[in-house]
Structures are given as structure tokens and as C-alpha cells.
Amino acid sequence: MSMKTRSDGxxxxxxxxxxLDRGPLTMLVQSGINRNGLEKLRSVFCISVxxxxxxxxxxxxxxxxxxxxxxxxxxxxxxxxxxxxxxxAAALGREFKxxxxxxxxxxxxxxxxxxxxxxxxxREAMTKFxxxxx
Amino acid sequence: MASSAEKTGAAKILLVDDDATxxxxxxxxxDRYPEEWTYRVAGSVKEAVALLGSDDFDLAILDVHLPxxxxxxxxxxxxxxxxxxxxxxxxxxxxxxxxxxSSIAQNIVNYIVKPLQQGVIWTIRSAIRFGRERxxxxxxxxxxxxxxxxxxxxxxQNLHDSMGAFLAQLSWIFSRIDGAMHNPGIDQQLGTTVQAxxxxxxxxxxxxxxxxxxxVTQLRPEAVNVAGLRTAIEFMLEQWKMTxxxxxxEFSCTADLEKIDSRRSGxxxxxxxxxxxxxxxxxxxxxxxxxxxxxxxQLTLAIKSKGRVLVAKDTxxxxxxxxxxxxxxxxxxxxxxxxxxxxxxxxxxxxA
Numbered sequence: 209m210s211m212k213t214r215s216d217g218x219x220x221x222x223x224x225x226x227x228l229d230r231g232p233l234t235m236l237v238q239s240g241i242n243r244n245g246l247e248k249l250r251s252v253f254c255i256s257v258x259x260x261x262x263x264x265x266x267x268x269x270x271x272x273x274x275x276x277x278x279x280x281x282x283x284x285x286x287x288x289x290x291x292x293x294x295x296x297a298a299a300l301g302r303e304f305k306x307x308x309x310x311x312x313x314x315x316x317x318x319x320x321x322x323x324x325x326x327x328x329x330x331r332e333a334m335t336k337f338x339x340x341x342x
Numbered sequence: 343m344a345s346s347a348e349k350t351g352a353a354k355i356l357l358v359d360d361d362a363t364x365x366x367x368x369x370x371x372x373d374r375y376p377e378e379w380t381y382r383v384a385g386s387v388k389e390a391v392a393l394l395g396s397d398d399f400d401l402a403i404l405d406v407h408l409p410x411x412x413x414x415x416x417x418x419x420x421x422x423x424x425x426x427x428x429x430x431x432x433x434x435x436x437x438x439x440x441x442x443x444s445s446i447a448q449n450i451v452n453y454i455v456k457p458l459q460q461g462v463i464w465t466i467r468s469a470i471r472f473g474r475e476r477x478x479x480x481x482x483x484x485x486x487x488x489x490x491x492x493x494x495x496x497x498x499q500n501l502h503d504s505m506g507a508f509l510a511q512l513s514w515i516f517s518r519i520d521g522a523m524h525n526p527g528i529d530q531q532l533g534t535t536v537q538a539x540x541x542x543x544x545x546x547x548x549x550x551x552x553x554x555x556x557x558v559t560q561l562r563p564e565a566v567n568v569a570g571l572r573t574a575i576e577f578m579l580e581q582w583k584m585t586x587x588x589x590x591x592e593f594s595c596t597a598d599l600e601k602i603d604s605r606r607s608g609x610x611x612x613x614x615x616x617x618x619x620x621x622x623x624x625x626x627x628x629x630x631x632x633x634x635x636x637x638x639x640q641l642t643l644a645i646k647s648k649g650r651v652l653v654a655k656d657t658x659x660x661x662x663x664x665x666x667x668x669x670x671x672x673x674x675x676x677x678x679x680x681x682x683x684x685x686x687x688x689x690x691x692x693x694a
Contacts, residue, residue: 232457244368252366283409291363292428293456
């Protein structure tokens with residue numbers, strides 16, 4: 209279990225199953241997908257999320273303090289959430305969804321930090337999943 | 343003709359999703375069965391439409407939301423390619439919304455859920471099989487329709503040639519008998535009686551000639567070939583106006599019907615003919631409107647009639663119409679609105 213600090217200062221606990229629901233990846237394993245395939249999927253997932261974070265960094269300065277201008281991030285968020293759903297990164301998917309609901313640029317900046325934190329946990333969980341396959 | 347059984351080679355799949363992770367996940371499943379299919383990927387509507395224009399696909403797997411549009415924009419360009427929609431559970435209403443669009447519903451055969459479930463391969467196989475069987479059925483119906491039209495054409499030609507000739511000869515025979523009755527050696531009373539009979543005979547022959555001509559016109563919609571589909575339909579409606587002067591008929595057409603080839607034009611003419619006949623026979627209408635509109639190479643034919651509303655849709659004889667529609671790769675919808683006393687038949691089909 210890991211701790212997660214919200215932007216309001218409260219801490220919430222993330223259970224491992226919430227960081228990475230092993231269902232989708234286990235389904236791939238049960239369907240005969242080998243470790244190489246899963247490594248490839250992890251790699252593509254990480255590239256997708258890295259790109260999404262880079263896009264958010266690029267778009268944030270374009271929004272004004274009241275949050276006007278955050279809307280172009282919609283496509284980025286949609287794509288990132290789809291990636292999260294695909295591999296079972298439930299918590300990270302929720303954080304991206306929360307980003308889409310940010311009303312101000314400050315909220316968006318804080319939420320991006322949360323995304324990065326949960327993303328790090330998700331990567332660790334995927335590494336552990338792959339290690340457990342050994 | 344390649345039958346469904348013959349078309350057993352590797353299927354071609356178009357996979358469209360802007361999320362590379364999902365594309366990779368599905369690719370991992372697809373790569374397990376390389377003998378069953380090959381696939382190409384696209385991340386946007388633009389890329390997908392370009393690929394659809396450059397290759398023949400057996401199946402398209404489409405994400406609902408794309409950066410430059412949505413799945414419906416691709417389905418409209420997919421021709422008869424069956425499409426599977428990728429959706430998250432909570433997006434099933436979106437899937438239903440896509441299905442409610444009659445211009446694309448014909449091609450949406452199922453959906454697959456994100457994250458992928460183990461049954462996804464079976465869903466894909468089933469969709470490919472569905473598409474191939476539908477292609478086969480459409481080809482068979484198209485061939486049957488073409489044979490049927492050819493038979494009608496031949497019957498019409500035979501009626502015109504043989505009956506027309508016989509009736510013309512009969513008319514001449516009556517004229518000769520009539521002429522012979524003017525011979526001074528003929529009893530005058532007998533001559534008058536025979537001349538009266540000849541006159542009746544010629545009138546009957548003329549009536550028979552008109553009947554045959556009408557039957558020939560019904561069997562061979564020459565107007566379509568000679569004057570074009572639009573004029574032929576306008577002529578058909580003019581005939582109905584004369585037959586049923588109390589009914590208000592309207593025709594509107596924004597589609598460029600010149601783009602449609604002669605075989606399809608003939609079938610569309612029959613669809614209008616059958617649809618109008620159904621409306622006139624079954625709904626006792628006060629108002630009939632025929633509209634033909636085009637959008638994205640899809641032609642929509644709508645026949646609306648105001649009058650008696652049928653309680654059961656089955657009483658509206660749709661079997662022949664469905665078969666003709668199917669032969670054009672189209673979809674038929676029939677709806678009744680009791681509140682407005684309106685029955686509407688809507689057929690959507692590719693223009694080419």
C-alpha cells in the first residue's frame with residue numbers, strides 16, 4: 209500500500225490493486241502473450257503517458273489563470289485514459305480524469321503533479337507484475 | 343463469383359485508435375493468429391479514410407472518439423465493410439447512439455470492450471464471418487434481382503413484340519372485314535351488322551393494345567433508361583396524381599441521380615414503385631411525399647404517407663423491398679407515428 213497526497217493536503221491510501229488492476233495483463237498472459245509482448249505493451253504505455261504529460265506541460269502555460277484554454281487537453285486526457293484502461297492502471301486513469309475537471313491553471317498544475325506521482329507507482333507495479341511472471 | 347467458402351484467405355483488418363497502448367494490446371492478440379488475418383493501423387479519421395480508399399478490408403475496428411472526428415465519420419466511408427466499435431463499459435450509450443443513425447447502422451455489427459476481454463478474438467472472427475456472409479447474401483440477392491429484372495424485360499419485350507403484332511394484325515383484319523362489307527354484293531343488313539361488330543372489335547383491340555402497352559411499361563421501366571431516374575420517378579408520380587386526384591403527391595430530390603449506374607437506377611425505380619404502391623394500397627393516404635437526398639455518397643430515399651396507420655408493421659409488405667434494398671447494400675427502416683397518422687419508409691444505400 210502506498211500513500212497519496214492530494215492537492216488539498218489530505219492523504220489517501222492506494223491499494224496495489226487500485227494502482228494496477230492485474231486483470232487486463234493477466235488476461236493477456238492467459239491468452240498466450242509472452243513476456244516480450246508484455247514488455248512491449250509496457251513500453252508503449254510509458255511512451256503514451258510520457259507524451260501525454262509532455263502535452264499537458266505544453267498546454268498549461270497556454271491557459272489563463274481562470275483555466276480558460278485548458279480544453280485542448282481533452283484529446284490528450286482521453287488518449288491517456290484509454291491507455292490506462294487498457295493495462296488496468298485504474299488510479300492513474302482517475303487522476304487523468306480529475307485533470308479534465310480542473311477549473312483553474314493552478315488546479316491543473318497540482319493535478320499534474322498527482323498524475324506523475326501515481327504514474328511512478330504504476331510503473332513500479334508493472335515492473336513487479338512482470339517480475340512475478342518469472 | 344467468390345463464394346463465402348472460397349473466400350477463406352487471411353482477412354484484412356483495419357484497426358483505428360488514437361491510443362497506441364490499446365492498438366498494441368489488440369495487436370498482441372491478433373498476432374497470435376497470423377494465418378487468420380493481417381491488419382493495418384490508423385490513429386485518426388483522416389488516416390483511416392485514406393487506408394479504406396487504398397485497400398479492401400474485411401473488418402474495421404474503430405475507437406469511438408478520435409482526434410479529428412469519431413467512429414461514425416469512418417463508418418460512412420467504410421462501404422460494406424463491417425465495423426466493430428471499441429468502447430468502455432460506460433460508453434455503451436455512445437454505441438447505441440451510433441446504431442440509431444440509419445445511415446451507418448447497417449455496418450456496425452458489434453462492439454468490443456476496453457480493456458480487452460478473452461472473447462475478443464471470437465468477436466472479431468464472428469464479425470468477419472458476418473461480413474463475408476452478408477457480402478455473399480447481397481451478391482446472391484443482386485444476381486437474383488438482376489435475373490428477375492432480365493426476366494421482366496424479356497416478358498415485356500415478348501409481350502410488346504408478339505401481342506403487339508397480333509393485336510395490330512387483328513385490327514387490320516377487322517378493317518378488311520369492314521371494307522369487304524362495302525362490297526355491293528353483300529346484303530346491306532348483314533353488312534351493317536358486321537360493320538358494327540368490326541367497330542366493337544377494333545375498340546376492344548385498341549383497349550387490349552393500351553393494356554399491353556401499360557403492362558410493358560410496368561415490366562420495363564424504359565423511362566429510367568431513356569429519361570433518367572429522376573424524370574422516371576416524376577412521371578410515375580404524375581401517373582399516380584391522375585389515378586388518385588384527391589391525394590397530394592410531393593417529390594423532392596437534392597441528390598445527383600446522374601451519378602447512379604443504370605442497374606442501380608432500375609432497382610431504385612422499383613423501390614420507389616413498390617414503396618408508393620404499398621403506401622397507396624395499405625394506408626389510404628391523403629398526402630404522399632417522396633424525398634431523395636444524398637450525403638457522403640449515401641442516398642436516402644424516404645416515402646412518407648399520411649393516412650391510415652398500420653397497427654402491425656408486418657402488414658406492410660416489406661419482404662421484396664428489403665431484398666431489393668439488400669441487393670444495393672442498403673438498409674431499410676419502416677416507422678409509424680400514430681399521433682401524426684404517418685407511415686414512413688426510409689431506405690439508405692450507397693450511391694455506387
